[in-house]
Amino acid sequence: RFEELGSNEFAKVSFIIVAGGLGERLGYSCIKLGLPTEIITEKTYLQLYCENVQAFQSRARSSTGNDGLIVPLIIMTSE
Numbered sequence: 001r002f003e004e005l006g007s008n009e010f011a012k013v014s015f016i017i018v019a020g021g022l023g024e025r026l027g028y029s030c031i032k033l034g035l036p037t038e039i040i041t042e043k044t045y046l047q048l049y050c051e052n053v054q055a056f057q058s059r060a061r062s063s064t065g066n067d068g069l070i071v072p073l074i075i076m077t078s079e
Contacts, residue, residue: 010060013071015053017046020078031077049073 023032033046050073057071 007063010063016074017049018076
């Protein structure tokens with residue numbers, strides 16, 4: 001029941017990642033989203049988030065029947 005209710009709202013969804021600051025305290029000189037999430041594939045956090053948003057978008061397109069539906073991903077960074 002709740003899944004059906006949520007499916008009706010797919011077209012209204014956006015994702016926002018707040019990615020301020022570097023990973024210097026972690027011994028990493030780039031943004032923290034560039035850190036690997038696992039050792040074997042070295043997939044970064046950003047890649048992982050993008051894959052999840054793409055999967056959500058694919059499900060949203062199937063659910064709504066709108067093949068052109070785009071789920072926005074916004075990345076906020078600091079200077």
